[in-house]
Each structure stands twice: as structure tokens, then as C-alpha cells.
Amino acid sequence: MKKPTLYTSLSPALLHLYDLDGAIVVIIDVLRATSTITTALFNGAKCVIPVDSVAKCIELGKKIDGITAGERDGKIAEGLKYGNSPFEYPSSFIKGKTLVLTTTNGTRLLQMALDEGAGTIITGSFPNLSAVCDFIVAQKRNVVLGCAAWKDKFNIEDTLFAGAVISRVKEHFDINCDSSIAAEHLYQLSKDDLYEAIKPTSHFKRLSGFGLEKDMRYCLTPDQANVLPVYDNGKLIIYKN
Amino acid sequence: MKKPTLYTSLSPALLHLYDLDGAIVVIIDVLRATSTITTALFNGAKCVIPVDSVAKCIELGKKIDGITAGERDGKIAEGLKYGNSPFEYPSSFIKGKTLVLTTTNGTRLLQMALDEGAGTIITGSFPNLSAVCDFIVAQKRNVVLGCAAWKDKFNIEDTLFAGAVISRVKEHFDINCDSSIAAEHLYQLSKDDLYEAIKPTSHFKRLSGFGLEKDMRYCLTPDQANVLPVYDNGKLIIYKN
Numbered sequence: 001m002k003k004p005t006l007y008t009s010l011s012p013a014l015l016h017l018y019d020l021d022g023a024i025v026v027i028i029d030v031l032r033a034t035s036t037i038t039t040a041l042f043n044g045a046k047c048v049i050p051v052d053s054v055a056k057c058i059e060l061g062k063k064i065d066g067i068t069a070g071e072r073d074g075k076i077a078e079g080l081k082y083g084n085s086p087f088e089y090p091s092s093f094i095k096g097k098t099l100v101l102t103t104t105n106g107t108r109l110l111q112m113a114l115d116e117g118a119g120t121i122i123t124g125s126f127p128n129l130s131a132v133c134d135f136i137v138a139q140k141r142n143v144v145l146g147c148a149a150w151k152d153k154f155n156i157e158d159t160l161f162a163g164a165v166i167s168r169v170k171e172h173f174d175i176n177c178d179s180s181i182a183a184e185h186l187y188q189l190s191k192d193d194l195y196e197a198i199k200p201t202s203h204f205k206r207l208s209g210f211g212l213e214k215d216m217r218y219c220l221t222p223d224q225a226n227v228l229p230v231y232d233n234g235k236l237i238i239y240k241n
Numbered sequence: 242m243k244k245p246t247l248y249t250s251l252s253p254a255l256l257h258l259y260d261l262d263g264a265i266v267v268i269i270d271v272l273r274a275t276s277t278i279t280t281a282l283f284n285g286a287k288c289v290i291p292v293d294s295v296a297k298c299i300e301l302g303k304k305i306d307g308i309t310a311g312e313r314d315g316k317i318a319e320g321l322k323y324g325n326s327p328f329e330y331p332s333s334f335i336k337g338k339t340l341v342l343t344t345t346n347g348t349r350l351l352q353m354a355l356d357e358g359a360g361t362i363i364t365g366s367f368p369n370l371s372a373v374c375d376f377i378v379a380q381k382r383n384v385v386l387g388c389a390a391w392k393d394k395f396n397i398e399d400t401l402f403a404g405a406v407i408s409r410v411k412e413h414f415d416i417n418c419d420s421s422i423a424a425e426h427l428y429q430l431s432k433d434d435l436y437e438a439i440k441p442t443s444h445f446k447r448l449s450g451f452g453l454e455k456d457m458r459y460c461l462t463p464d465q466a467n468v469l470p471v472y473d474n475g476k477l478i479i480y481k482n
């Protein structure tokens with residue numbers, strides 16, 4: 001039997017090069033959007049609604065009585081109540097609530113994947129690495145790993161997550177994709193200390209300037225919030241088999 | 242003194258993210274355009290004129306009595322006389338002649354760099370690795386390493402060349418660029434056997450299907466044709482200090 005294909009898009013600016021039609025697209029925004037999304041859902045959030053602007057976040061938050069969250073330049077955006085840190089969403093706070101989250105890179109990529117006809121959109125991050133791998137192997141469908149990157153610039157942390165997925169699932173897919181090969185190499189090189197590996201990166205410098213080392217360590221640790229966020233009609237909810 | 246910056250653009254689709262204004266842009270199309278360009282110049286070609294279509298190649302070739310060359314899908318394009326292999330341009334053949342070369346990925350990237358205001362455009366490949374490194378270090382100006390990729394898709398061989406350059410010049414530049422860090426990691430991982438490293442890649446599969454292993458080995462060998470092609474008013478000529 002022919003194996004399904006797996007490709008890695010290293011930036012939203014490259015997503016159009018891949019055939020998303022009917023495929024599973026994994027949205028990857030390791031620091032910190034997709035790590036926070038899976039954490040909020042794992043901790044009992046009813047759903048997470050990703051929106052692309054602060055204005056929409058405020059408007060929707062009022063309308064549905066949701067928790068409004070999002071950052072711009074490392075601070076909680078004006079008019080919103082909470083930030084992008086996974087530690088802001090413990091069970092004691094988020095259980096049963098709806099989180100309306102505005103992110104820039106991740107939300108835009110999700111919208112692009114929708115526009116390009118993706119069959120199923122899920123979010124991936126180290127805290128739900130196993131859930132992502134188990135799902136894409138079980139589904140036996142074509143997969144595109146979509147790195148959210150940083151304002152379209154390639155970033156290492158999202159690529160490392162793509163590499164981690166590939167290292168676990170590669171025998172189940174036909175992978176004829178240099179980006180995927182490179183992502184796996186980078187992961188194999190760094191897997192023993194991912195935190196050390198991201199220290200020279202742009203995003204590490206940006207976030208450590210805000211004292212977010214603890215966030216970053218969490219966002220690089222596998223399976224701490226191991227559920228599968230799946231996009232369903234405007235909302236991210238936990239996938240149920 | 243502040244060091245100049247160095248960035249790596251992994252695909253022409255990402256080039257617009259970098260500030261090329263006044264910078265040195267290194268066009269990288271390892272298999273095989275930029276390897277062939279440096280080889281033809283090293284072997285005495287008067288100049289190499291890159292053009293973006295077969296029609297322009299034929300027209301210009303007639304007008305200036307040049308050698309017309311270019312391939313499409315691994316064969317010499319209809320109407321042209323020669324192909325993309327560096328071995329087609331020994332001194333005995335090319336000395337004193339003008340090579341009009343049509344390539345797709347490389348020529349397009351060069352045009353984009355011109356449009357974006359690049360200060361100086363040079364071409365890079367393993368056969369002229371040292372010439373590229375010596376030039377960019379001596380110039381003390383901002384550098385963008387531009388991978389030609391394959392139809393905008395990231396490729397490993399161009400990235401490995403970027404990594405080779407970075408590994409040699411990095412102490413002379415301020416490098417705050419995840420693509421450059423990743424390129425150097427990939428190069429360090431593969432440098433002991435670059436040929437082995439590109440075996441799983443898309444381009445290797447494509448070219449080995451045409452029996453071009455010898456070309457690929459040459460295109461991964463440093464300093465076999467160690468001159469510096471520099472773009473000057475429509476032509477690539479050897480840079481003279």
C-alpha cells in the first residue's frame with residue numbers, strides 16, 4: 001500500500017507550495033501559542049478561539065463572556081486581560097471557560113491553511129507531541145507540518161518540533177522533502193538539550209529579555225499537556241476518537 | 242567597531258524579508274548553475290550572461306555570437322547548444338567566449354536581488370567557496386546569502402553551502418538569524434561527506450536519474466574553480482581587486 005506523504009513548510013510564506021487539499025495540517029508555534037493552546041485545553045478549557053487581532057479578541061470576549069488573551073511585544077496587549085504564557089491557564093482558572101486568544105504568526109497560518117483547503121487542522125507543540133504523532137499515524141492521510149515562524153522568517157524552535165514529529169513517525173510516511181530531512185537532522189543534533197539548542201535563536205533572545213525562561217523550558221518539554229487540539233468551525237477543541 | 246550583519250534567505254520566496262539595500266547578495270545555486278558559472282569563468286570565459294528564458298537565450302546568443310546553454314528537465318533545452326554541466330566548459334572550449342546561460346531558480350533570484358536594491362551581487366558554490374569567503378570578509382559590508390532553492394522550495398545543497406560560508410566567516414559578522422544558525426549546524430553535521438549528505442535530497446534523486454553523479458561530486462568540492470563571479474551590468478565577470 002502506498003504511504004501518505006509528509007511535507008514540512010518552514011514558513012507561512014512557503015505554505016502555498018504544498019498541496020493541502022484534504023491533508024492534515026499541523027500548526028506549529030512552539031513559543032508559545034500552540035503550547036499555550038494545548039495547555040489550556042488539557043487544563044479543562046471548553047475551547048480556544050484563535051483570532052488575528054486585539055480588536056476582534058475584545059469584541060468576541062465580550063460577546064461570549066470569554067477570557068481575552070494575547071501579547072504584543074512581550075506584554076499583555078492593551079484591552080486584553082491575560083497573556084501568552086501557558087502558566088496563566090491552570091485548571092483552577094481555565095476549567096470550563098472559553099479562551100479567546102490572539103496570536104499573530106499562528107493564527108495567520110491557520111487561516112491560510114483553511115483558505116488552501118486543508119482537510120483537518122490540528123495544533124502541535126512539545127507539550128502535546130505524542131498526541132500529534134499518534135493522530136497523524138492513525139489517520140493515514142497526507143500531512144503538512146506548518147511552522148508559524150516569526151513574521152515569515154524561518155525559526156529554529158518550530159523546525160525542531162517538526163523534526164521531533166518526523167523522527168517518530170517517518171516510517172509511516174513517504175517523505176520526499178528536503179525541509180523535513182533538514183528538520184529531522186536539526187532535531188537529532190539537539191534533542192538531548194533542546195533548551196541549550198535554542199539559546200542562540202532570535203526568539204530565545206526576545207523572550208529571555210522578558211524573563212520567560214521558565215515558559216521556554218516548559219514549551220520544550222514533551223507531553224506535559226498531551227491532548228490534541230483540532231480546529232472545528234472557528235474553535236479549537238480536544239479531538240475525541 | 243560594529244560588525245556587519247549576515248543573513249541567510251533559504252528560498253527566493255523569503256528574500257523580501259531581508260534588507261538588501263547596499264548589501265552583498267550571494268546567489269547560491271549549487272546544483273548546478275553557480276558551480277557552472279564559476280567554472281566557465283575560471284576556464285577563461287569572457288563573461289557569463291544569465292537570462293531567464295530559452296527564447297532570450299537564443300536571441301541573445303545569435304546577436305552576440307555567444308554559446309547558448311541551458312537545460313529544462315535535465316535535457317539541453319530545445320534551440321540551445323549546451324547544457325548545465327560544468328564539464329561542458331573546459332578551457333579548450335570556453336576560453337575567450339561568452340556563455341549565455343538560462344537557468345530558472347538562479348536567474349530569477351538574481352533579478353529579485355537587483356530589484357530589491359542589492360549593492361553587489363556575486364555567485365557562490367563550493368568550487369569557489371574560498372573566493373566568496375575572502376571577498377565578503379574583506380568588504381566589511383552586510384551580506385545576505387541567497388539560496389536559489391528549487392521552485393521556491395527549501396533545498397539542502399544550497400543551505401549546506403550557506404553553512405560552509407558561515408562556518409568560515411562567522412567571527413567577522415553579527416549573525417542574529419535562525420536560518421544561518423541552522424545552515425551552519427547542517428553543514429557541520431555533513432561536512433565530512435557532503436555527497437552522502439545530499440543522497441536523500443530531491444535534487445540528488447532528480448539528477449542521479451540523469452546519470453549526473455560526477456557533476457554532483459564536482460559541485461560539492463571546494464575551490465576547484467576559485468574565482469569570484471560578480472554581476473556587472475547584465476554580465477557575470479571575474480572580480481578584480
